[in-house]
Amino acid sequence: MADENESKGEKKYKYSIIIPTYNERLNIAIIVYLIFKHLRDVDFEIIVVDDGSPDGTQEIVKQLQQLYGEDRILLRARAKKLGLGTAYIHGLKHATGDFVVIMDADLSHHPKYLPSFIKKQLETNASIVTGTRYVKGGGVHGWNLMRKLTSRGANVLAQTLLWPGVSDLTGSFRLYKKSALEDVISSCVSKGYVFQMEMIVRATRKGYHIEEVPITFVDRVFGTSKLGGSEIVEYLKGLVYLLLTT
Amino acid sequence: MFFVVRRMKHVVKIMSLVVAVSSIWIVLLQAAIIPRSYTLLQLPIYFVVSLGCYGLLMIGIGLMQFPTCPEESVLLQHDIAEAKDYLSGNGIEVVSD
Numbered sequence: 001m002a003d004e005n006e007s008k009g010e011k012k013y014k015y016s017i018i019i020p021t022y023n024e025r026l027n028i029a030i031i032v033y034l035i036f037k038h039l040r041d042v043d044f045e046i047i048v049v050d051d052g053s054p055d056g057t058q059e060i061v062k063q064l065q066q067l068y069g070e071d072r073i074l075l076r077a078r079a080k081k082l083g084l085g086t087a088y089i090h091g092l093k094h095a096t097g098d099f100v101v102i103m104d105a106d107l108s109h110h111p112k113y114l115p116s117f118i119k120k121q122l123e124t125n126a127s128i129v130t131g132t133r134y135v136k137g138g139g140v141h142g143w144n145l146m147r148k149l150t151s152r153g154a155n156v157l158a159q160t161l162l163w164p165g166v167s168d169l170t171g172s173f174r175l176y177k178k179s180a181l182e183d184v185i186s187s188c189v190s191k192g193y194v195f196q197m198e199m200i201v202r203a204t205r206k207g208y209h210i211e212e213v214p215i216t217f218v219d220r221v222f223g224t225s226k227l228g229g230s231e232i233v234e235y236l237k238g239l240v241y242l243l244l245t246t
Numbered sequence: 247m248f249f250v251v252r253r254m255k256h257v258v259k260i261m262s263l264v265v266a267v268s269s270i271w272i273v274l275l276q277a278a279i280i281p282r283s284y285t286l287l288q289l290p291i292y293f294v295v296s297l298g299c300y301g302l303l304m305i306g307i308g309l310m311q312f313p314t315c316p317e318e319s320v321l322l323q324h325d326i327a328e329a330k331d332y333l334s335g336n337g338i339e340v341v342s343d
Contacts, residue, residue, distance in 0.1 A: 029340045033329040063338045107322065134308075139315035152308040156301055162256065205256065216315040218322050244257050 015044040015118065016097030016178070020087035023055045024105040032064050032073065034111040042118065047094055049087040050077040084172075085195050089185060092178075101175045106220065109173040113215045117175040120213050127180040127208040130166055130200060131173035131215035138168075138214030154235060158197070161243050165204045166212060169197045173215055180208055194238030198246075205246050267293075 017035065021028055032046060048061050058077055065073045076094050078087070088102060101117065103109040109131070117129045133140050134155065143151070158169050170193045176184075180203065190198045203210060254262075271290065275282060330340055 026340050029333055029338060030326055030329040033332055034325060060338070060340070067333075067336050067338065107326075110318075110322065110325075134313065136313060139313035139318070141315050141319050148309060148312050149305070152305050152312065156304045156308065160301065161260075216318045218315075218318050243260070246256050 012043055013099060014097040015039075015042060015099045015101055015175075016047055016091075016095035017044060017101040017103065017114075018047045018049060018088060018091035018095065019103060019105050020084055020091070021048055021050045021053060021057050021105045022081060023053045023057060025053070025055045025057045025060050027105050027107050028057055029060050029064060031105060031107060031111060032068065035114065036068060036072075038111050038114055042115075043097075045072055045074060045095075045097060047074045047076055047091045049091045050075065051081040051087070052077065052079050083191060085185065085188060085191065088181075092182060092185070095178065098178060099175055100178050100181050103173050108217050108219055110216065110218070113173070113213065116213045120211050121175055124209070124211050126211040127177045128200075128203055128210045129175040130168065130210060130212055131171050132166065132168035132212045133171060133215060133217045134167045135212070135214050138216055140217045140219065142219035150232070158239060161239055162201055162246075164197075164201050166200055166210060168212070169200060171215075171217075172196045174200075184208070190238060190241070192234070194234065194241075197238060198242060201242050201246050 019028070019031065028048065035044070035046060048057075050057050050061065058075060061073065061075045065075065074094055076090060078090060092100065099118075099121065101114065103111075113131060117131070120126065120129045132138055140148075140151075155167075155169065158164065162169075172193075184199055184203045184206065187202055188195060188198045200210070274289070275286065333340055
């Protein structure tokens with residue numbers, strides 16, 4: 001009884017979910033279905049930022065708009081692949097929510113964790129809630145030993161050098177207060193996963209209240225070697241850049 | 247004082263730590279409590295090696311405790327099947343590659 005009265009007095013927030021896509025014809029439909037499944041009583045909109053996918057992603061999104069409503073699914077496409085950071089900025093321009101969620105389209109981020117992000121934010125009034133794969137309750141599936149080793153090594157190095165205040169630096173499943181995201185993203189210049197690191201480190205330096213929730217990450221891109229020598233060099237360069245400029 | 251520390255750029259904090267540790271090293275050299283030859287070279291080497299070992303230990307522990315979730319892959323397959331069912335029932339065909 002008391003809970004019912006409390007929720008009537010609570011302010012209803014709106015959540016904008018920005019999903020950058022490139023060739024995600026299959027996954028985007030499934031992700032949209034799962035978001036609607038897990039956020040039944042939540043006011044939200046999904047903003048798909050597609051970079052001119054040749055596989056028909058935008059056609060599928062238009063069909064989803066017919067099914068779920070054009071006010072719930074926004075297609076804000078771009079002409080070609082222009083990078084993740086600018087995709088978020090582009091999506092932000094069209095976001096009308098109080099909060100912005102960013103997540104990947106390839107189903108490595110499962111929408112079933114969205115309620116826990118929202119709950120954590122409401123409980124703690126945090127400016128940013130970030131998903132972490134590296135704590136109890138979280139986890140990764142689909143990584144071999146080498147991948148886990150490099151991930152762990154990279155993490156220890158980053159923790160020692162940067163004192164970031166979060167356990168998962170390269171994760172990209174996050175909930176931001178809209179104002180916090182606008183503030184942080186304007187000062188970030190890196191690309192790729194270093195961009196994700198830069199976002200969270202800059203947010204820490206600016207004093208934003210950051211909370212973490214455990215998430216599970218299913219890596220379905222089997223077989224592709226994402227960590228060659230050049231990736232490691234890029235990472236180290238990114239670390240030094242963050243060390244010196246944040 | 248705490249406010250000043252908070253507002254520093256991160257690299258300044260790191261440099262301050264380096265300076266602090268170096269000062270201890272210089273003081274030990276000057277005071278000669280420990281034999282000079284020992285402090286001069288062996289202490290710094292031991293310090294760096296211990297740091298390295300600590301780092302490796304943290305990596306090893308993290309690796310052993312690395313949380314995995316094989317059941318999530320199965321759950322995901324179920325979710326995908328459920329989604330495909332619903333979507334094709336509503337006229338949206340999602341065909342796997």
